[in-house]
Amino acid sequence: MTRPRIAARMAGIAPFHVMELLARAQALEAAGRDIVHMEVGEPDFVTAAPVVEAGRRALAEGRTAYTAAKGLTALRTAISDDYARRYGVGVDPDCILVTPGASGALLLAAGVLLDPGERCLLADPSYPCNRHFVRFCGAEALGIPVGADTRFQLTPELVAAHWDARTAAVMLASPSNPTGTCVPPAALAGIHAEVRARGGALIVDEIYQGLVYDGEPATALAGGEDVFVINSFSKYFGMTGWRLGWLVAPASHVREAEKLAQNLFLAASTPAQHAALAAFTPEAEAIFVERREAFRRRRDRLVPALRELGFGVPVQPDGAFYVYADAGRHTDDAYAFCFELLEAAGVAITPGIDFGAHEAATHVRFAYTTGLDRIELALERLRRFLGR
Amino acid sequence: MTRPRIAARMAGIAPFHVMELLARAQALEAAGRDIVHMEVGEPDFVTAAPVVEAGRRALAEGRTAYTAAKGLTALRTAISDDYARRYGVGVDPDCILVTPGASGALLLAAGVLLDPGERCLLADPSYPCNRHFVRFCGAEALGIPVGADTRFQLTPELVAAHWDARTAAVMLASPSNPTGTCVPPAALAGIHAEVRARGGALIVDEIYQGLVYDGEPATALAGGEDVFVINSFSKYFGMTGWRLGWLVAPASHVREAEKLAQNLFLAASTPAQHAALAAFTPEAEAIFVERREAFRRRRDRLVPALRELGFGVPVQPDGAFYVYADAGRHTDDAYAFCFELLEAAGVAITPGIDFGAHEAATHVRFAYTTGLDRIELALERLRRFLGR
Numbered sequence: 001m002t003r004p005r006i007a008a009r010m011a012g013i014a015p016f017h018v019m020e021l022l023a024r025a026q027a028l029e030a031a032g033r034d035i036v037h038m039e040v041g042e043p044d045f046v047t048a049a050p051v052v053e054a055g056r057r058a059l060a061e062g063r064t065a066y067t068a069a070k071g072l073t074a075l076r077t078a079i080s081d082d083y084a085r086r087y088g089v090g091v092d093p094d095c096i097l098v099t100p101g102a103s104g105a106l107l108l109a110a111g112v113l114l115d116p117g118e119r120c121l122l123a124d125p126s127y128p129c130n131r132h133f134v135r136f137c138g139a140e141a142l143g144i145p146v147g148a149d150t151r152f153q154l155t156p157e158l159v160a161a162h163w164d165a166r167t168a169a170v171m172l173a174s175p176s177n178p179t180g181t182c183v184p185p186a187a188l189a190g191i192h193a194e195v196r197a198r199g200g201a202l203i204v205d206e207i208y209q210g211l212v213y214d215g216e217p218a219t220a221l222a223g224g225e226d227v228f229v230i231n232s233f234s235k236y237f238g239m240t241g242w243r244l245g246w247l248v249a250p251a252s253h254v255r256e257a258e259k260l261a262q263n264l265f266l267a268a269s270t271p272a273q274h275a276a277l278a279a280f281t282p283e284a285e286a287i288f289v290e291r292r293e294a295f296r297r298r299r300d301r302l303v304p305a306l307r308e309l310g311f312g313v314p315v316q317p318d319g320a321f322y323v324y325a326d327a328g329r330h331t332d333d334a335y336a337f338c339f340e341l342l343e344a345a346g347v348a349i350t351p352g353i354d355f356g357a358h359e360a361a362t363h364v365r366f367a368y369t370t371g372l373d374r375i376e377l378a379l380e381r382l383r384r385f386l387g388r
Numbered sequence: 389m390t391r392p393r394i395a396a397r398m399a400g401i402a403p404f405h406v407m408e409l410l411a412r413a414q415a416l417e418a419a420g421r422d423i424v425h426m427e428v429g430e431p432d433f434v435t436a437a438p439v440v441e442a443g444r445r446a447l448a449e450g451r452t453a454y455t456a457a458k459g460l461t462a463l464r465t466a467i468s469d470d471y472a473r474r475y476g477v478g479v480d481p482d483c484i485l486v487t488p489g490a491s492g493a494l495l496l497a498a499g500v501l502l503d504p505g506e507r508c509l510l511a512d513p514s515y516p517c518n519r520h521f522v523r524f525c526g527a528e529a530l531g532i533p534v535g536a537d538t539r540f541q542l543t544p545e546l547v548a549a550h551w552d553a554r555t556a557a558v559m560l561a562s563p564s565n566p567t568g569t570c571v572p573p574a575a576l577a578g579i580h581a582e583v584r585a586r587g588g589a590l591i592v593d594e595i596y597q598g599l600v601y602d603g604e605p606a607t608a609l610a611g612g613e614d615v616f617v618i619n620s621f622s623k624y625f626g627m628t629g630w631r632l633g634w635l636v637a638p639a640s641h642v643r644e645a646e647k648l649a650q651n652l653f654l655a656a657s658t659p660a661q662h663a664a665l666a667a668f669t670p671e672a673e674a675i676f677v678e679r680r681e682a683f684r685r686r687r688d689r690l691v692p693a694l695r696e697l698g699f700g701v702p703v704q705p706d707g708a709f710y711v712y713a714d715a716g717r718h719t720d721d722a723y724a725f726c727f728e729l730l731e732a733a734g735v736a737i738t739p740g741i742d743f744g745a746h747e748a749a750t751h752v753r754f755a756y757t758t759g760l761d762r763i764e765l766a767l768e769r770l771r772r773f774l775g776r
Contacts, residue, residue: 003614003640004589005556007503007525015647046450055659056444062434064629100488100631103653115395116504116526132651137395138504138526168393201392226391241452241658243488243631252391259403263520265491269657270629271443 012135016128018350021338025348036378037370039348041177042240043295043321044369048279048287051239055275063274069262071098071246072273078280079246087219095225095254097247097261100268102207102232105247106133107264108257109228112249113201114139118168120203123154125324125355125363127177130205139168145358148314152179152324156190163198170195173205174220175212178355178365179324180299180317185218192223203228207245210236210288212319213296226250233272235320236288237279242272295321298368298375305379306366309386321368324355328362330386338364345385347378400523404516406738409726413736424766425758427736429565430628431683431709432757436667436675439627443663451662457650459486459634460661466668467634475607483613483642485635485649486656490595490620493635494521495652496645497616500637501589502527506556508591511542513712513743513751515565518593527556533746536702540567540712544578551586558583561593562608563600566743566753567712568687568705573606580611591616595633598624598676600707601684614638621660623708624676625667630660683709686756686763693767694754697774709756712743716750718774726752733773735766 018039025035046052070076076093083091099105106129114120116138122130124143131141144162146152159170170191174183183191188204195202204220206229212218220227232245245268249257261267278284302323303313312326331337335351342348352363368375406427413423434440458464464481471479487493494517502508504526510518512531519529532550534540547558558579562571571579576592583590592608594617600606608615620633633656637645649655666672690711691701700714719725723739730736740751756763 003638004501004587006641006644007499007501009503009525010500010644010647013647013651016650019650042454047447047452052447052450052452056447059435059440059444059447062440064435064440064627066430066628100657101654107652111395111524112398113392113395115397129651129654136499136648136652137397199392239452240454241655243653243655243657250391253394256394256398259398259401260524262404262407263401263517264495264524265631266489266517267629267631269488269631269660271659272657 009135009138013132014128017335017354021342021348024339025342028342028346033346035342036347036374036381038366038368038378039350040367040369042369043235043238043291044371045238045291047238047242048284050278050281050284051237051275054278055271058271058274063270065270067267067270067273069265069267070258071268075273075277078277082280083219083221086217087222089219089221091221091248092251095248095251097249097254097257098268098273099245099247099261100265101234101243102205102230102245103129104265104268105230105245106130108247108260109203109230110134110137111260112253112256113169113228117166119164119166120169120171121154121159121162121167122171123152123176124358125152125178125352125360126173127205128354130171130173143356143358151181151184151315152176153181153183153187154191155187156194159191159194163194167200169201169203171203171205175208175319177208177320178322178350180320180322181315182212182215182318188220189223192227196226201228203230205230207232208235208320211292211295211321213299214318221248233276233279236292237276238288238291239272239276239279242269242275244268244272244276295368298372301372302366302368302375309382309388323366323368325364325366326362327364332361334361334364341385345381347381397523397526401520402516405723405742409730409736412727413730416730416734421734423730423734423736424762424769425736426754426756426766427738428755428757430757431623431626431679432759433626433679435626435630436672438666438669438672439625439663442666443659446659446662451658453658455655455658455661457653457655458646459656463661463665466665470668471607471609474605475610477607477609479609479636480639483636483639485637485645486661487633487635487649488653488656489622489631490593490618490633491517492653492656493618493633494518496635496648497591497618498522498525499648500641500644501557501616505554507552507554508557508559509542509547509550509555510559511540511564512746513540513566513740513748514561515593516742518559518561531744531746539569539572539703540564541569541571541575542579543575544582547579547582551582555588557589557591559591559593563596563707565596565708566710566738568708568710569703570600570603570706576608577611580615584614589616591618593618595620596623596708599680599683599709601687602706609636621664621667624680625664626676626679627660627664627667630657630663632656632660632664683756686760687711689760690754690756690763697770697776711754711756713752713754714750715752720749722749722752729773733769735769
């Protein structure tokens with residue numbers, strides 16, 4: 001029997017390599033081994049009680065029907081108010097679309113902006129899904145190699161140097177996954193100006209926005225409303241499994257994004273939207289701040305310890321819950337290194353290959369999404385594994 | 389300031405026209421008018437109590453983290469068991485991907501199967517999102533005009549006649565939105581054979597599957613595992629706002645669909661997945677059966693009454709909760725007719741234009757997603773509006 005052909009686009013969509021590693025970790029655990037999980041890009045906290053309670057209440061009240069495609073007005077207003085309160089930036093609630101996770105927001109932004117044959121510039125390394133959304137739309141994701149000298153972020157100069165006639169957009173992530181670094185405000189303004197001067201689109205992934213440990217809280221929306229901002233209730237607000245995020249789009253593009261949302265999603269989860277309303281209460285905020293401090297303590301323990309173990313961490317990560325480490329003193333095959341570390345020492349981390357091509361063979365990502373006690377155990381195991 | 393260009397694909401993605409009508413209906417309601425809503429493609433029942441309770445329990449137990457991209461093993465197994473119990477068909481749980489609504493399943497199927505320049509055949513009229521998923525992937529949705537003679541469905545002959553070198557897939561919906569008609573088993577087998585002989589893909593939207601009022605329950609999976617089946621917890625299981633559906637893919641395509649799910653969604657909602665487990669309990673099933681009977685009674689009241697009012701309903705709808713009616717005796721501009729009916733009589737229905745081009749100007753869709761008392765009121769208002 002002839003099988004239906006698989007679409008050509010699928011050759012450009014890679015699976016997460018860490019999934020193979022996770023499968024092996026789970027097999028080891030099933031066989032009785034203890035594994036320290038530092039490969040997972042998800043907070044190790046359950047959703048905060050006030051948010052869970054709001055979700056349970058919404059269900060008890062029968063809030064199970066579709067919302068409008070853009071989401072509940074009350075939630076879009078609450079997000080807008082939060083931009084005003086935290087960042088002093090006015091955002092029209094009409095320009096906010098609540099989406100099924102940041103994933104949904106990325107799909108809307110890419111779908112509205114990128115045609116086949118066009119190019120979107122982004123940093124290499126960066127979050128793999130970002131380039132896959134671009135590819136899904138038939139456009140090319142041009143990963144620009146970045147290093148410690150630019151805090152693993154694009155710069156106005158890099159954008160200008162790589163822009164060509166095909167380029168339609170630039171995508172940044174601040175803080176970045178896997179590097180945890182932010183785009184400094186001056187660089188962001190410069191990139192915005194370069195993109196604007198060329199009539200292109202600037203897309204900024206701010207899903208780790210609340211999880212920044214140094215410096216002032218910032219949003220790219222402060223630079224003007226002609227930017228596409230991706231955000232999420234998953235990380236700072238701790239609602240991963242609920243699948244809720246949002247897109248802020250320029251007024252000129254909102255109607256198109258809404259049309260796409262109607263067709264591609266219908267709407268985001270209704271119980272999740274009602275639950276998220278409670279994420280903006282003082283009770284929830286107190287929990288989020290406490291958890292952020294826990295992440296900060298983990299970072300402050302992990303980064304110097306990794307340096308002592310011979311990993312290169314040339315710039316201090318500003319936020320998220322990742323350390324992107326140069327393992328070049330230990331290996332020239334980071335993928336194999338991650339599997340050996342798992343098998344021999346019971347520590348699971350993510351190989352660089354999941355984030356791009358640039359120096360991927362010598363880099364690994366540590367996620368500090370596990371408690372300090374487990375981080376200590378991982379460090380002890382690493383010490384022995386590396387014979388130090 | 390130059391605005392970022394809107395992607396060319398967006399010209400092929402239409403908004404739902406009914407949204408304009410809904411906005412007007414809401415404005416009238418805000419001004420104190422009573423409107424009978426027969427435009428809404430959503431059951432008027434809240435989610436059944438056992439399902440809601442399971443969702444609340446999952447939240448209380450802290451089930452708020454990501455699941456695997458394909459969904460909970462327990463849920464995929466429960467879906468597989470349900471295929472065995474209801475339809476006597478064996479479906480490997482590994483071939484089931486739980487998705488954010490049927491929307492997610494449609495995106496996966498289109499993404500894995502359709503490249504730019506390729507063609508997917510579907511019926512005109514049909515659910516608008518189906519053709520928009522095809523277009524989003526850069527492929528062409530060729531709407532084939534169908535009428536009462538084929539129960540508003542494609543036939544093997546129509547598929548054979550319209551297949552060309554560009555054609556990669558055929559998409560059916562059984563029961564169909566807007567017509568409520570099923571593809572008869574012999575026609576389905578014939579279409580499957582035509583598609584198979586050409587090495588194409590058959591995609592069957594079965595989201596209204598549980599809501600069939602006549603004939604034996606059926607699934608396209610009975611015809612072989614080389615079919616892509618889209619399904620949903622929204623309609624029969626009454627979980628619209630939770631956004632949960634599934635895709636059954638051939639074993640040859642599961643890995644690709646999973647890769648796409650990892651990148652485009654990460655996973656479906658965790659609380660929704662836990663809640664859906666309770667949809668397969670006897671307590672929930674009793675509620676679903678009772679609700680199905682309520683829909684059947686509405687259909688049995690509405691169809692003859694519409695015929696008496698001069699609407700053409702040439703074939704009895706088998707299922708879903710729609711009547712696709714020929715309003716040609718009353719209008720040659722169904723879009724204007726729907727607005728006039730709303731303004732003058734306070735009855736909201738959907739114009740044919742939302743479902744395609746074929747005879748759209750003389751057709752309207754009535755959704756019986758409101759109680760019999762409201763349906764009686766709508767009929768009385770229609771009678772006066774039409775002067776009968």
